[in-house]
Amino acid sequence: MSVLNKIKGGLVVSCQALPDEPLHSSFIMGRMAIAAEQGGAIGIRANTKEDIAEIKQQTALPIIGIVKRDYAGSKVYITATMKEVDELMEVGCDIIALDATDQTRPEGQTLASFIKNVRDKYPDVLLMADASTIDEVINAEKLGFDLLSTTLMGYTEKSKGMNIADQDFEQMKQILAAVSTPVIAEGHIDTPEKAKRCLELGVHAVVVGSAITRPQLITEKFVNVMQ
Template sequence: MLNNIKKGLVVSCQALEDEPLFGSEIMKRMADAAARGGASAIRANGTADIGAIKQYIDLPVIGLIKQEYSDSDVYITPTFSEVEALVQSGADMIALDATNRVRPDSFSLSALMRKITAAFPDQKWMADCATVEECKEAQQLGFHCVGTTLYGYTNETKGRKLYDHDLQFLKEVINAVDLPVIAEGNILTPEMAARALQVGAHAVVVGGAITRPQQITARFVEEIHK
């Protein structure tokens, strides 16, 4: 899968329950539109959407489950139960929060990785990270690739953007690990995606700028009313 997406565009097709496009019927068609446009893979949330997308189009899927727990800020595939459901859904790669934040029931990321790699030895894993150190730790734990997904979304990195200082964070991650690095997070234009590949990203994930018209509209409205 990683070879297939190299230097390509992964389109994140996600909609939460409070969004107008929520539902697997809509998401599978969104994924079809992305595939027809040349996407190399799809990133999708939830077993219903993943199953529908995989039955509808022939592209690999990076799967995750967003699940909130009262004792943790980790919400991207936080526990073994979400991983198990994603494996059963047929996700080609599974994305997990790989930040240093406390996980549900204080279960460590290293303990979770030992458990899931033993249970599902053929599965591929993507680490959603926020710092260089987390990316380096993910490599040691056996992830197959790392993503900049959570940069700017943790207390340690709050407010930062992937494109600050001409992708400085992305460059630091690429230099720090030997794994493929997936650029993800607030990539809003084709030029930004191309630049991420130019500096060495293995692939680029774009979501809201393509598949969330509510957010796209809000950006236009905000700009014209400045």
């Protein structure tokens, strides 16, 4: 079964913790991935080759890999250069996700040029476009991405204030009507009901992170309502 078929119609759990977060540890992310699998997840999204190597020791689920790294003069930080792609290929990710926004990239490289370089070096790897607007999703399809994702919607200057779940996923409906490449719903999906609705609309799979794997944010959500 192909990787795309393995994740179709299911939940991918994002197991990530940045250095300033309490669960930052490859060991902990490995255990988090086991917990996600036991709960029924059909894939894992993970950050850094170290975390991914540990997760691969703990589960055989397909992995969407990224490397978050800041670069001077650019707001692009998700798998921004070939350095990050090389690191992910070292540990054998099933899918590599990268920033597909129209923001200035490191060293001024265009997204089209970057994708061509990746395809030339790793022709068989599946690439997922983390986009923030409908136009960016459409452009990513034109560039030949294997998967299109709403990961960054609401997290860039151009998409500030956007929420993929608003108005019964109106923007998601527009995306699905505009492209034929499989679409991954990610970002602002914080309830099982929202995840189910995405599948009903026709997305390929759903990625959920903070609502499942970041206990400090889950706790804060409870506390804010209780006060």
